[in-house]
Amino acid sequence: MSTDTIAAIATALSNSGISIIRISGKDSLDIISRIFKTKSKLEPNKIVYGKIYKDDDILDTVLVSYFKAPKSYTGEDICEINCHGGNEITREILELVLENGARLATPGEFSKRAFINGKMDLAQSEAVINLINAKTKTESRVASKQLEGNLSNKIKELREELIELLAHIEVSVDYPEYDYDEVDPENVKVLLNKKIEEINNILSTYEQGRILKEGINVAILGKPNVGKSSLLNKLADYDKAIVTDIPGTTRDIVEETINIGDVVLNISDTAGIRETEDIVEKIGVEKTLKKLEEVDLVIYLFNAEEGMDEKDFDVLSKIQNKGIKLVVVINKMDKVEKSIFDTFLSKLEYIDHVIPMSIINNEGISELKKTILKIFNKNDLDFEHELIITNIRHKDLLKKSVELLEQAKNAIELSEPIDIISIHVKNATKSLGEIIGADVSIDVVNKIFEKFCLGK
Numbered sequence: 001m002s003t004d005t006i007a008a009i010a011t012a013l014s015n016s017g018i019s020i021i022r023i024s025g026k027d028s029l030d031i032i033s034r035i036f037k038t039k040s041k042l043e044p045n046k047i048v049y050g051k052i053y054k055d056d057d058i059l060d061t062v063l064v065s066y067f068k069a070p071k072s073y074t075g076e077d078i079c080e081i082n083c084h085g086g087n088e089i090t091r092e093i094l095e096l097v098l099e100n101g102a103r104l105a106t107p108g109e110f111s112k113r114a115f116i117n118g119k120m121d122l123a124q125s126e127a128v129i130n131l132i133n134a135k136t137k138t139e140s141r142v143a144s145k146q147l148e149g150n151l152s153n154k155i156k157e158l159r160e161e162l163i164e165l166l167a168h169i170e171v172s173v174d175y176p177e178y179d180y181d182e183v184d185p186e187n188v189k190v191l192l193n194k195k196i197e198e199i200n201n202i203l204s205t206y207e208q209g210r211i212l213k214e215g216i217n218v219a220i221l222g223k224p225n226v227g228k229s230s231l232l233n234k235l236a237d238y239d240k241a242i243v244t245d246i247p248g249t250t251r252d253i254v255e256e257t258i259n260i261g262d263v264v265l266n267i268s269d270t271a272g273i274r275e276t277e278d279i280v281e282k283i284g285v286e287k288t289l290k291k292l293e294e295v296d297l298v299i300y301l302f303n304a305e306e307g308m309d310e311k312d313f314d315v316l317s318k319i320q321n322k323g324i325k326l327v328v329v330i331n332k333m334d335k336v337e338k339s340i341f342d343t344f345l346s347k348l349e350y351i352d353h354v355i356p357m358s359i360i361n362n363e364g365i366s367e368l369k370k371t372i373l374k375i376f377n378k379n380d381l382d383f384e385h386e387l388i389i390t391n392i393r394h395k396d397l398l399k400k401s402v403e404l405l406e407q408a409k410n411a412i413e414l415s416e417p418i419d420i421i422s423i424h425v426k427n428a429t430k431s432l433g434e435i436i437g438a439d440v441s442i443d444v445v446n447k448i449f450e451k452f453c454l455g456k
Contacts, residue, residue, distance in 0.1 A: 005031065006109055007102035009094055010455035016085035021094050022455055023102055024110055028077040029066065031100045036064055036081075044068040052081065054096050060089050074110050075117030108452025112445065115437060122437030122448065123152045126391055129452050130213065138262045139212050142388050150387050151394070154202065155435050158195060162429045165191060169422045185412045188421065192409045199402050202389060209390035211376055215257065215264030217294060218372075221315065222301035227331040230359045231301065232256060232269040260369045263376065268295070292318065297325045297372065304336045304356075308347065316351070325375050327353040329368065334358035393448075397431045404428035 005025025011018070023031060032042070038050030047065040051058050063082040072078040083093050098104060108129075115125045127146035134140035146152075169183050220228045236256045254269040292298070298319050302308055319326050330344050333356045341356045348354050353371050357364030389395055408424035433439030 005102045006105035006113075007031075007094060007097045008105040008110070008455040009090055010080070010110075011085070013087055013090060014085070015087065019083050019085045019090040020455075021081040021083065021090065021097060022105075022110060023079045023081075023097060024072075024074045024076050024105075024113065025102070026077060027101050028079040031097055031102055032064060032066070032079045032081075034100050035096055036062070038064070042066050044071070047082075052083065052093055052096070054092075059092060059096065060084055062093075070117070070119075073119065074113040075119045076113060105454065107454050108449030108456060111452055111456055112449040115445070115449075120147075121149075121152050122440060122445070123155065123391075123394065123435055124149060125437075126393075126448060127151075128456065130390060132453065132456065135215070135257075135264050136212070136259060136262045139264075139390075142209070142212060142390060145388075146390075151389065152436050154387055155432050158198065159429055159432045159438070161191070162195065162425055162432070166422055166425055166429065169418055169425075183418055185415075185418070185421075189409055189412050192405050192412075192425075196402055196405050196409075199398050199405075202387060203395065203398050203402070205386065205388040206390075206395045208376070209388045210392070211263070211296070212388070213390035215266045216296045216372070216376060218265050218267045218297045218299060219292065219295045220267065220269050220299045220301065221319075223303070223306075223312070226301040226303040226306075227359045228269050228301055229254070231299070231329070231331070232267055234359055234362065234365055235260075235265070235267060261373055263373060265372070292322060292324065295324060297327065297375065299327050299329055299368070301329045301331050302344065304330050304332045304340050304344070308344070326351060327355065327368065327371055327375070329355050329357050329364070331357050331359055333363070334361050394435050397435050401428040401431040404431065 003026065005023060005027040007021060007023045010020040010022040013019070029042070035052055035054070036042075036050050037053055038048050040048045040050070042048050042064065044066055045068075047063050049061075049063055052060050052062050060083045062084075065080045065082070067073070067078040067080075069076045081093060081097075083089060111120075111125050111128055114120050115122060120128075124147050127143050130143035131140060131147060134143055165188065169188075220231055222228055232254065236258050256267050256269075258265050258267060300312075300316060300319070302312070316326070316328075328344075328348055328351050330341055333341060345354055353375070355364050355367050355371065357368070359365070389398070404424050404427045408421050408428070411421045411424060430439050434444070437445070
């Protein structure tokens with residue numbers, strides 16, 4: 001771990017009221033003393049008014065705060081310069097700090113130092129970037145809970161119980177002459193079952209946690225000119241896609257991210273599905289069908305005036321065979337008799353969600369939004385209080401720990417030696433430790449912090 005002093009701009013670089021330049025390391029105070037003049041004394045946990053000087057010229061009037069190690073974000077001495085928020089002045093002050101002995105921080109280096117100095121564990125560090133990138137209030141709250149340590153505390157509790165079991169096993173194996181309770185395989189199995197259940201309960205929250213963090217990947221499918229682009233524009237509340245009466249207008253996938261309630265939809269408006277000789281449109285149709293490999297939900301549109309044919313049934317069958325959630329929309333209901341919808345229903349009786357709609361008249365949009373929220377069961381979890389995982393790294397490590405504990409349990413049932421059982425338990429404990437950084441390689445740590453922004 002580098003012990004030099006680092007600096008970076010900690011706020012977005014834009015014309016704003018305030019910018020913050022953060023400095024962390026043993027030389028922070030010395031660097032500030034060379035460039036900052038004030039009539040007050042710079043003391044820990046206080047903010048002081050003064051001026052930044054370059055040679056004899058005043059660069060800016062600023063506020064400077066000082067946090068003394070170890071009581072700081074990184075666990076090192078930190079100084080923060082609050083200057084005026086212009087791009088040029090912010091950059092100029094940062095350059096002055098670098099000229100006086102600091103090094104430009106790498107992405108996430110402040111948080112990486114906080115992890116290495118024991119100010120937060122790895123799961124909490126990852127919660128920092130989740131909090132920064134949160135797109136909804138609920139996602140922000142879940143990240144905040146993880147930053148507070150609700151996931152970390154549970155992982156530590158699981159590890160401690162398994163470590164206690166390992167200690168018991170190792171004493172009984174290595175020091176049989178001592179008067180120590182013999183390990184009862186049945187009691188070990190009971191404990192393992194309990195830990196497997198607890199971990200599986202955490203794992204069961206991942207799918208909704210993933211949707212909360214990444215959003216629901218939605219593809220709008222259907223033949224040309226059924227209203228796919230109009231629906232995207234209506235959901236986005238502006239004209240994202242070109243809309244014309246000419247079939248085949250959309251030739252490539254048009255993407256937009258929108259919020260409905262507290263859920264993010266990553267929507268793709270796709271090329272109309274039809275047989276075509278137009279080579280560009282043909283590529284668009286192929287992309288549309290390939291898009292099915294990466295979506296959580298398909299909204300399939302029909303034109304109420306045109307009905308449906310074998311091509312529609314074929315695509316609907318492919319969607320269902322892949323296990324993708326599906327909503328069928330019958331658009332342009334304003335142009336036909338209401339009985340037409342009953343005809344569609346009779347042909348689509350095997351589809352759970354069929355919605356009549358007139359996109360042009362804004363009819364059925366609200367029902368579509370409610371249906372999407374219902375399908376993804378947003379209200380099944382108490383996002384305010386439950387332990388929810390949103391990170392695929394955590395999911396994979398939890399899953400691996402369950403598999404290893406299952407192997408330990410199977411070893412007991414096969415009456416294998418207790419020290420063989422302990423190897424599986426030890427590896428499960430190692431997997432859990434990787435979540436919080438108790439047992440993790442430096443390569444994994446570097447990879448995680450690379451995703452952070454420069455000043456965090």
